[in-house]
Amino acid sequence: MKQPFHPDISMLLEGIPHPAMLLNIGFKIMAMNRLMEAMTGYARQRVTGIYGEFVVRSNTGNARGQLYSSVLQSGEATTVTGDILNCYRRKIPVQYTVSMLREEAGDRCGLLVIAENIASRKEHATTGKHDFNAIELIGYSPKMQKVFDMIPLLAQTDASVLLTGETGTGKDKIAEVVHQQSSRARFPFIKVNCGALPLGLLESELFGHVKGAFTGASRNKPGMFKLADKGTLFLTEIGDMPLPLQVKLLSVLDDKKFVPVGGEETVSVDVRIIAATHRPLRQQVRSNTFREDLFYRLNVLHVHLPPLRERESDVRYLLDHFLQKFTGALGKNIVGFTPAAMQSLLGYQFPGNIRELSNIVEYAVNICKRKKISKDQLPPYIFEKQQRLQPDKSHQDNFLVDHENTDEPQSVVSRSDTSNRPDTSNRWLDIERQMIIDALKEQGGNRTRAAQNLGWGRMKLWRKMKQNGLLE
Numbered sequence: 141m142k143q144p145f146h147p148d149i150s151m152l153l154e155g156i157p158h159p160a161m162l163l164n165i166g167f168k169i170m171a172m173n174r175l176m177e178a179m180t181g182y183a184r185q186r187v188t189g190i191y192g193e194f195v196v197r198s199n200t201g202n203a204r205g206q207l208y209s210s211v212l213q214s215g216e217a218t219t220v221t222g223d224i225l226n227c228y229r230r231k232i233p234v235q236y237t238v239s240m241l242r243e244e245a246g247d248r249c250g251l252l253v254i255a256e257n258i259a260s261r262k263e264h265a266t267t268g269k270h271d272f273n274a275i276e277l278i279g280y281s282p283k284m285q286k287v288f289d290m291i292p293l294l295a296q297t298d299a300s301v302l303l304t305g306e307t308g309t310g311k312d313k314i315a316e317v318v319h320q321q322s323s324r325a326r327f328p329f330i331k332v333n334c335g336a337l338p339l340g341l342l343e344s345e346l347f348g349h350v351k352g353a354f355t356g357a358s359r360n361k362p363g364m365f366k367l368a369d370k371g372t373l374f375l376t377e378i379g380d381m382p383l384p385l386q387v388k389l390l391s392v393l394d395d396k397k398f399v400p401v402g403g404e405e406t407v408s409v410d411v412r413i414i415a416a417t418h419r420p421l422r423q424q425v426r427s428n429t430f431r432e433d434l435f436y437r438l439n440v441l442h443v444h445l446p447p448l449r450e451r452e453s454d455v456r457y458l459l460d461h462f463l464q465k466f467t468g469a470l471g472k473n474i475v476g477f478t479p480a481a482m483q484s485l486l487g488y489q490f491p492g493n494i495r496e497l498s499n500i501v502e503y504a505v506n507i508c509k510r511k512k513i514s515k516d517q518l519p520p521y522i523f524e525k526q527q528r529l530q531p532d533k534s535h536q537d538n539f540l541v542d543h544e545n546t547d548e549p550q551s552v553v554s555r556s557d558t559s560n561r562p563d564t565s566n567r568w569l570d571i572e573r574q575m576i577i578d579a580l581k582e583q584g585g586n587r588t589r590a591a592q593n594l595g596w597g598r599m600k601l602w603r604k605m606k607q608n609g610l611l612e
Contacts (some may be wrong), residue, residue, distance in 0.1 A: 149170070155327060156173060157252065158255065159179040159256070160253065161173070161195075161196070163237075163251040163253060167191055167193070167462065169191075170258075172187070174328070174367055180224075192253060194204050196253070197224060208238060213241060219237065224383070236253070237254045239251065240252075241350045248502055257326065277595050278457055281450075281453045283450060286453060287446075295318050295319075296322075297441070300413045302416070302438045303442075304442070304443070305418065306447045309446070309448070309493045309494060310493075310494030311376065311416040312331070312376065315374045315414045318372075322412070324370060324371050324412055327369070327371030328367075329371055331374045333597065333599070334379075334381040334385075335380030335600075336377070340354070343482045346364050346385070346389075347363040347388070348400040350402045353402025366409060371412070372413075375389075375414070376417075377416070379419030379424060397409075446495055448493045460571060463513075466505040470505060470506070477512060480515040481504075481512075484522065485518070492572075492575065503578065503582070504518055504519075506582070519578060521574045573610070576594070587602075
């Protein structure tokens with residue numbers, strides 16, 4: 141007698157090389173693979189039993205499940221293109237394919253949904269090459285052109301990459317475009333902020349834990365290393381990683397295997413590492429706050445992103461870009477800046493770099509009621525003389541190496557004269573404090589939206605508020 145075939149659905153989904161999920165006839169999620177977890181940002185245990193359109197929010201004509209209903213009624217698979225919005229509010233272009241599933245008796249039992257990330261394909265189709273402007277990597281200055289020239293080289297290898305540069309210079313976007321242009325592009329790109337969590341939580345976040353490993357560990361949880369398998373793990377703020385975890389990270393980089401927190405079985409992974417920091421790692425090695433062996437393991441390829449004050453020719457292009465972006469989002473008809481406003485912006489040092497420039501333009505667009513943004517509609521703090529002084533860059537030359545002695549041709553480096561430079565670290569804290577206050581005022585005290593405006597996560601906003609004395 142022929143035995144009935146009962147496949148393991150979760151294993152079948154893992155065999156699909158794209159983000160995929162299975163819905164029941166009521167359009168509720170029954171299972172999803174790890175690629176769909178990575179794309180949406182939701183763990184499958186959290187969303188099982190939830191309506192699919194609530195988790196995979198898209199503009200593919202599936203509001204209230206219309207697309208699902210259409211496929212279920214017609215029985216024919218449907219493919220559409222559009223964008224989905226994940227839990228981090230990141231928009232991802234996808235090709236969305238919905239197919240009907242039948243039981244052995246022929247009854248309709250659910251839907252198979254596949255969401256293929258088509259970001260790289262979309263860029264090639266429209267431009268014939270990768271369009272850095274589309275992801276806000278804008279730069280025509282010689283230093284940025286050197287960075288752009290490095291990207292194809294970084295994408296052709298699986299070697300570790302270390303990105304350095306001040307906060308707000310675009311390290312996250314460089315990491316993402318390197319992943320998108322690499323052979324790992326169809327697998328997850330996972331970002332972990334090494335400075336956002338304490339030691340115990342960060343270890344669990346990276347390597348996962350087993351049920352009962354600690355109080356509150358009610359189930360097995362795969363870590364970010366496991367979720368990023370065959371893809372790229374982006375470790376931002378690597379200079380803030382606690383020393384005990386640096387040892388475990390070094391072991392994973394060498395052996396490509398680890399043991400989850402509280403576990404006994406070894407987990408093997410194939411992950412490409414891109415790390416980033418605004419801290420002077422070479423100096424941290426000397427002070428024994430960063431392991432020298434890990435430093436050299438990460439520093440196989442190195443790209444330094446120059447601060448905006450060293451990219452003067454790019455400021456005008458960036459102002460135009462963000463003006464178009466925010467006027468379009470708000471439906472306003474603002475055509476530019478008055479000469480006085482433009483002169484003030486071009487004379488400003490932008491200690492917060494591109495992130496600060498973006499925030500300044502967004503602020504101005506929100507309050508502007510005329511055709512052009514005037515000087516009066518720029519944030520008041522940029523006109524205070526003490527805050528227009530150049531921020532402390534004493535760490536910049538110490539990011540990695542003494543460049544006179546290096547023989548690393550692949551590194552993109554920059555130097556500046558550090559003599560006779562005033563100590564402006566306290567002034568930068570004043571600027572940062574005012575930026576936080578302005579963001580909170582603009583968002584009516586809502587910390588989530590204020591953090592989004594500043595380009596931070598909620599944890600980083602909390603830390604900065606505590607650092608600046610804004611928490612009781």
